Amino acid sequence: MNQINVTRREFIITSAGAAGGLAIGVFLAPVANAAVVNPMPWQSPNDKEGLELSQWIVIDPSGIITVVQPHAEMGQGAMTSTAMMLNEELQADWKMIRVQYADANRHVLNNELWVTMASGGSNVVKARHPHIMQAGASARERLKEAAAQTWGVPRTEVTAKDSILTAGNRRGTYAEFATRAAGIKLAEEPKRKTPEQFTFLGTSVPRLDVPLKVNGEAKYAHDIRLPRMVYAAVYANPVPWGGSPKFDFNAIKNRPGVLAAVELKAVAGKRGIADLQNGVAVVADTYYRAKTALDLMPIEWDYGPNAAMSNQTLFDTAYKKLGEKGAVRKDDPAALAAIAAAPADKKVGGDFHRPYEAHARAEPITTTVDIKADGTVDVYVGAQNPPAVMTAVVEQLGIDPKNCFVRRQFLGCGFGSSSGTFAAKQAAQVAKEVGRPVKLIWSREEDIRNSKHAPAYAARFEAAIGADGLPTAIFTRTFGANSSDNTITDMPYEIALRHHERHSDLETAHIPITTHRAPGTGLVGFASEQFIDDLARKGGWNPLEWRLAMTKSKRDYQIVLNALKAKAGYRMDLPRGEGMGVAVVESHGTIAGAVATVTVSRRGQLRVEKMVLALDSGHVINPLNATEQVEGSVVFGLAHLMGGGLEFQKGMVANSNFDTYRLLRIGDMPTVEVHFALSGGEKWGGLGEPGVPPTAPSVANAIFAATGKRVRSTPLTLHDLSWA
Amino acid sequence: MALALNVNGTSYTVDVEPETPLLWVLRDNIGLTGTKYGCGIARCGFCTVHIDGQATKSCQTKVSAAVGTRVTTIEGLSPNSTHPVQVAWIEHSVPQCGYCQSGQIMAAAALLAKRARPTDAEIDEAMADNLCRCGTYIRIRQAIHRAAELNAR
Numbered sequence: 001m002n003q004i005n006v007t008r009r010e011f012i013i014t015s016a017g018a019a020g021g022l023a024i025g026v027f028l029a030p031v032a033n034a035a036v037v038n039p040m041p042w043q044s045p046n047d048k049e050g051l052e053l054s055q056w057i058v059i060d061p062s063g064i065i066t067v068v069q070p071h072a073e074m075g076q077g078a079m080t081s082t083a084m085m086l087n088e089e090l091q092a093d094w095k096m097i098r099v100q101y102a103d104a105n106r107h108v109l110n111n112e113l114w115v116t117m118a119s120g121g122s123n124v125v126k127a128r129h130p131h132i133m134q135a136g137a138s139a140r141e142r143l144k145e146a147a148a149q150t151w152g153v154p155r156t157e158v159t160a161k162d163s164i165l166t167a168g169n170r171r172g173t174y175a176e177f178a179t180r181a182a183g184i185k186l187a188e189e190p191k192r193k194t195p196e197q198f199t200f201l202g203t204s205v206p207r208l209d210v211p212l213k214v215n216g217e218a219k220y221a222h223d224i225r226l227p228r229m230v231y232a233a234v235y236a237n238p239v240p241w242g243g244s245p246k247f248d249f250n251a252i253k254n255r256p257g258v259l260a261a262v263e264l265k266a267v268a269g270k271r272g273i274a275d276l277q278n279g280v281a282v283v284a285d286t287y288y289r290a291k292t293a294l295d296l297m298p299i300e301w302d303y304g305p306n307a308a309m310s311n312q313t314l315f316d317t318a319y320k321k322l323g324e325k326g327a328v329r330k331d332d333p334a335a336l337a338a339i340a341a342a343p344a345d346k347k348v349g350g351d352f353h354r355p356y357e358a359h360a361r362a363e364p365i366t367t368t369v370d371i372k373a374d375g376t377v378d379v380y381v382g383a384q385n386p387p388a389v390m391t392a393v394v395e396q397l398g399i400d401p402k403n404c405f406v407r408r409q410f411l412g413c414g415f416g417s418s419s420g421t422f423a424a425k426q427a428a429q430v431a432k433e434v435g436r437p438v439k440l441i442w443s444r445e446e447d448i449r450n451s452k453h454a455p456a457y458a459a460r461f462e463a464a465i466g467a468d469g470l471p472t473a474i475f476t477r478t479f480g481a482n483s484s485d486n487t488i489t490d491m492p493y494e495i496a497l498r499h500h501e502r503h504s505d506l507e508t509a510h511i512p513i514t515t516h517r518a519p520g521t522g523l524v525g526f527a528s529e530q531f532i533d534d535l536a537r538k539g540g541w542n543p544l545e546w547r548l549a550m551t552k553s554k555r556d557y558q559i560v561l562n563a564l565k566a567k568a569g570y571r572m573d574l575p576r577g578e579g580m581g582v583a584v585v586e587s588h589g590t591i592a593g594a595v596a597t598v599t600v601s602r603r604g605q606l607r608v609e610k611m612v613l614a615l616d617s618g619h620v621i622n623p624l625n626a627t628e629q630v631e632g633s634v635v636f637g638l639a640h641l642m643g644g645g646l647e648f649q650k651g652m653v654a655n656s657n658f659d660t661y662r663l664l665r666i667g668d669m670p671t672v673e674v675h676f677a678l679s680g681g682e683k684w685g686g687l688g689e690p691g692v693p694p695t696a697p698s699v700a701n702a703i704f705a706a707t708g709k710r711v712r713s714t715p716l717t718l719h720d721l722s723w724a
Numbered sequence: 725m726a727l728a729l730n731v732n733g734t735s736y737t738v739d740v741e742p743e744t745p746l747l748w749v750l751r752d753n754i755g756l757t758g759t760k761y762g763c764g765i766a767r768c769g770f771c772t773v774h775i776d777g778q779a780t781k782s783c784q785t786k787v788s789a790a791v792g793t794r795v796t797t798i799e800g801l802s803p804n805s806t807h808p809v810q811v812a813w814i815e816h817s818v819p820q821c822g823y824c825q826s827g828q829i830m831a832a833a834a835l836l837a838k839r840a841r842p843t844d845a846e847i848d849e850a851m852a853d854n855l856c857r858c859g860t861y862i863r864i865r866q867a868i869h870r871a872a873e874l875n876a877r
């Protein structure tokens with residue numbers, strides 16, 4: 001078996017060349033040590049390669065500055081964003097910046113040294129910039145203080161730029177003063193820059209990880225290879241929380257390379273997102289042999305009490321519940337009375353629903369666990385929340401947390417952080433039983449069946465319209481999980497009377513649920529922004545003007561909607577079969593508006609021609625990466641409108657792979673225009689997700705404009721959009 | 725069964741069942757992990773390699789069928805990322821998570837070898853099996869046009 005040969009420095013990714021803009025050839029010089037896997041991607045006590053200024057910054061004698069950052073790189077650009085924010089303050093030479101993952105073990109054992117390691121909810125820039133920038137400012141001032149003390153001048157006379165400290169005609173590098181700076185404690189923490197003072201943030205900077213992702217060099221959890229490692233293929237009971245399997249290992253044990261079958265056992269009463277479900281893994285010397293043997297092994301499942309559930313029963317229940325009073329979240333009897341009293345032509349109602357969705361990350365869930373002779377345990381994983389993986393493995397193996405190390409890799413997508421913890425428990429258990437390092441891989445089928453889905457949803461709306469055609473009262477009732485219910489209760493539109501109820505049944509259903517890319521706001525937005533379209537039209541309003549009129553007191557909504565109005569050329573007079581639709585949804589601190597243009601053939605063939613988005617995230621630190629994130633969010637929104645959609649039958653997912661769980665392809669890709677319409681100030685919103693929620697409803701509204709057909713559910717593959 | 729393969733100009737002998745998909749031989753036996761698994765049923769394109777220059781899904785190619793051919797993986801496309809497709813990919817900042825990109829790049833390189841100046845429609849057709857869950861399609865189109873331009877120089 002081939003083995004990776006890893007050294008500490010190999011993990012670090014490099015920015016060398018990256019600062020040179022987009023010129024061709026700038027990346028061609030090979031950069032030493034620019035590979036990306038390292039079982040020790042942090043500073044150990046014996047590490048003599050660099051000097052740690054703080055947990056965030058290591059300066060080595062050659063001038064290389066390593067940013068040790070806590071967040072997962074899953075395609076959203078966390079490594080680059082963190083390094084940029086830090087360096088806005090640190091003022092080091094960008095070409096000498098390297099980025100590496102912080103150590104979860106050190107984080108957990110030291111009172112959350114990096115504040116949080118979780119990457120989700122579009123939080124890296126939005127929520128973390130104060131900590132990250134403070135770390136940079138603090139380090140810069142300590143370096144200046146070190147120079148000031150050495151030169152006998154006040155710190156205020158020292159300037160720091162491009163890793164050089166100067167005062168008058170004195171000059172020195174950060175590396176020269178790093179040792180002295182490490183011993184300095186500032187009497188007072190420096191103030192961080194305000195956005196008007198930014199010189200680096202706000203410029204388009206190529207992502208540091210891109211060069212590693214065009215030549216196969218970037219290492220994912222899927223790519224880990226260790227000495228003596230074996231491979232595990234796994235089935236969990238396809239009906240979550242179903243009983244133990246009966247399997248016949250003898251039938252496969254003589255197949256080439258097959259080593260063992262390991263039963264995985266749920267713990268009675270434990271139904272957390274990370275908890276083991278009943279299942280079985282087959283272990284072999286290669287993945288293909290393990291997977292083939294598992295497929296051939298006779299297994300009898302006890303599906304348990306939930307094997308009658310299906311999409312039919314799910315939505316029957318949902319609509320039954322929508323007809324019953326739910327938990328009141330916003331109580332306004334006057335709203336109900338006003339709607340009851342309104343004449344039929346002044347009343348609008350509508351129901352919407354969406355199915356469960358899988359994450360379908362590009363990289364199927366993979367975890368490698370190595371229980372070593374010295375009692376320490378290495379867990380190789382692409383995790384959005386490494387401490388949660390650590391907790392899961394510690395619990396499964398009953399070990400001391402200080403002995404558990406999460407070796408973090410690049411992630412092949414994220415979209416929700418929880419499945420990795422469950423797979424880590426599976427891998428840990430298998431590794432324990434076979435006594436060798438185990439790489440456990442979910443097949444794509446297992447990944448789609450068992451990904452801890454995004455919950456289904458249903459919503460009912462009713463509203464009364466006043467004399468000016470604008471609504472006077474609105475009633476909403478939802479069915480699903482609690483996620484982002486406040487997007488409805490806090491709907492930005494200035495409707496005087498509002499009543500909201502919800503049914504949270506799915507929180508206790510047998511299907512484990514977790515987050516997605518803009519999970520709650522995507523569901524709510526799909527329903528509410530289509531209802532608003534109906535409401536505006538019924539009141540005789542242009543839906544874009546309606547939104548402007550109904551958010552008059554909200555400055556940032558006005559900024560976004562006016563930008564859309566200026567850029568998108570929204571119109572309602574297109575010929576039948578063509579249509580434009582508008583939607584605006586706030587999520588993760590960012591307001592995102594979209595105008596979609598579609599054509600629908602008489603036979604119902606949909607083509608999304610163009611998407612124009614305007615977003616207010618307050619600030620944008622890297623327009624290039626921000627634009628990419630919005631483009632990707634549009635694809636995600638379209639994917640789960642036009643395709644996706646988990647179909648449950650007999651309590652289990654009936655979709656199996658990308659043939660039956662269909663996601664957007666290049667041929668369906670519209671042109672996308674992204675405009676940032678920024679309100680600035682204190683506002684810092686995320687950008688990894690907010691492009692998702694307005695995408696589906698804007699397209700649905702465009703379909704309505706083109707065909708007169710209202711898209712009440714997804715996926716569109718189940719709808720007939722033909723028109724005559 | 726011992727089989728002789730030529731991958732990226734290097735000879736390997738692997739002892740596997742002849743029906744083993746080339747994908748897993750590349751990854752698990754030879755250790756070239758740049759080629760990715762995504763579906764195993766020819767529906768994601770993550771596993772795309774070149775066999776005698778043709779874009780081929782290695783998850784659907786028996787290793788025995790690769791004997792006597794020239795297999796090229798992302799690691800062998802160029803030394804130092806100098807292939808025009810790789811250069812264009814960097815220029816247009818195509819990869820996000822990057823997991824699908826080995827397959828995208830190999831598919832694009834094979835397309836350009838056949839069609840020096842593909843249209844958008846030809847790109848969409850040639851890349852139809854290559855899924856990108858991060859949603860980098862716009863940039864993939866742009867970068868293929870750019871690579872065609874670089875090729876023409």
Ligand code: FES
Pocket residue numbers: 760761762763764765766767768769770771772781782783784
């Ligand atoms: S793994 Fe071969 S096409 Fe998906």
Ligand code: FES
Pocket residue numbers: 075362412413818819820821822823824825855856857858859860
């Ligand atoms: S870049 Fe992530 S799947 Fe394509």
